[in-house]
Amino acid sequence: MSIATEVKTSELLAVRVMRLSKPALYQSAPVYCEPSDLYSSAFITGQSLDGSLSNSIPNSSLSNILVLPYSFGKVFLGETFSSIVSIHNQSEQTLRDCILKTDIQTVTQRISLSTAENLEDKQDLVPDQNVCRILQHEVKELGSHSLVCTVTYIDANEEKSSVKKVFKLQ
Structure with a gap:
């Protein structure tokens, strides 16, 4: 395999984590104007043309748009x-027997979030396929926490490899 076509093992799989939370409304700093101000009519007219701005608070620029x-x-x-x-799987090859193992690392302990059936559940990932898992953990300890995700798999060359990603929580 030439250098130009060689894909590093760490680039075969992408591991991403997104926190699940209640939707939130986009909030910008409110801008108020006095109705007697010279430019207030232009400001209020501009707000009325923008459908994303709230009508619940007059003369403000609060938005009703949901954000991530x-x-x-x-x-x-x-x-x-x-x-x-x-x-x-962001590679051009099928990855076999993919297993996701997740842990929460605290100051004093390491808590496994993977269940026994998740560890037994080996999946094959064809190119451009993804697998998602939802995790939940009740925080019972003060201090910093890290979410550790480890994926093991077998590539097209029958080599067993793994990717480990650590996501810090505040």
């Missing part, structure tokens, strides 16, 4: 951390 979170955010003691883990 940019980061995991903070995880509080007693809260249930829910996330979706996606494994994507």
